[in-house]
Amino acid sequence: AQSVTQLGSHVSVSEGALVLLRCNYSSSVPPYLFWYVQYPNQGLQLLLKYTSAATLVKGINGFEAEFKKSETSFHLTKPSAHMRDAAEYFCAVSDYGGSQGNLIFGKGTKLSVKP
């Protein structure tokens, strides 16, 4: 069965500092992996996705993530945090190897950015 673990329910960084949000996955088939962002009282917006092409994936708003099979990880990074990055971030893995298209989400990491 597929699952996702996000380490740290809350991460706080200063504006301009590196953002690192951790995600480890478990999958019995080659995974498709995703990072979504959610602003308060909003739906989810896709930041980036890994679908077995390049292991370093670039997304929107300056975010990127690296797929590391040996570590079963897909951590999200951004070199320099901005105040507008404050939101909740969800890592997700495709269920059934993508055949159904539904996702299994982690519990989320709330990112705070201090001025």
Add this chain to the structure above:
Amino acid sequence: DTGVSQDPRHKITKRGQNVTFRCDPISEHNRLYWYRQTLGQGPEFLTYFQNEAQLEKSRLLSDRFSAERPKGSFSTLEIQRTEQGDSAMYLCASSPWEGFTEAFFGQGTRLTVV
């Protein structure tokens, strides 16, 4: 097209009442998904449709939950005899499905059962 649309955005209901939520997917998308998100948790998959066919419903939380997608366009999610534990955000998503791609989410319907 402005994306996935959900209605209403907020719903307050008394325990025991029935509620129905509507989702309008992106028009060319033939896959539609429903998720539930409770406070402090990630979204939890409930059910999905390929056009009008409901292909997975074993994850619906109880027999009080049902979903339809007549004519393969909009979808409705109904909760009968609501309970306080049903209070959550209900999210709808759609995807085009030529091969697996990401899902596009609506803004959700927040249900409060009092």
